[in-house]
Amino acid sequence: MKVLLFSLAREAADGRSVLNYVRTPVPADLGELLARLEQEYPRLGPVLARSRVAVNGEYLPSPDRRTKIAPKDEVAILPPYSGG
């Protein structure tokens, strides 16, 4: 599973923009993934709470923590936008 971190999420994860979870247990749902991210990078917690999530380039219709995710999925953590 590939996790993309942008902007404030990357800063909170010590500058890492891509995380790969290849060893088991690969998170099985969004809740497990978010918990694992926060455990590995405690500063990510408040950022995750304000972020949108996309799986394979599509927004989750509602970011339900029970949403299943597969090992081949690409999950993007999208903090509040600041373009323009």
Place this chain on the structure above:
Amino acid sequence: MTSRLTPNRIDPEAERRGVEGPDLGGQAVFVGVVRRDPVGETRVRALRYEAYAPLARRELDRLEKEAQARWGPLRVRIVHRVGRVPVGEASVVVAVGAPHRAQAFDACRYLIDRLKDEVPIWKSEETGPAARSGSRR
């Protein structure tokens, strides 16, 4: 679809020409430019923009479709720069050609407002000493 992300300098006039049409009597162009805002003892020297490109492109296309449905037929060009953008250069251009001025203004404003909230693009500031940039006039 005619909206895009680019690492290159944006030419607003080229985008305006892209929304010309024989039935389009009004063109509105918004140009967002990097300001040298003060940041503590320093000033912004440039902004760096990053995007989640596949989703950003789709969201730009979706916004254009929404504007078409509401004010169309329009010609629309939305161009957002990514990477380093120095003070004084355009970070974003929204150009709209419409039959009349009201649709052109309304659609242009709608598109830039929605872009800021809904398109996955982020900026970060690169700063430098205030004195040097401040003394230039």
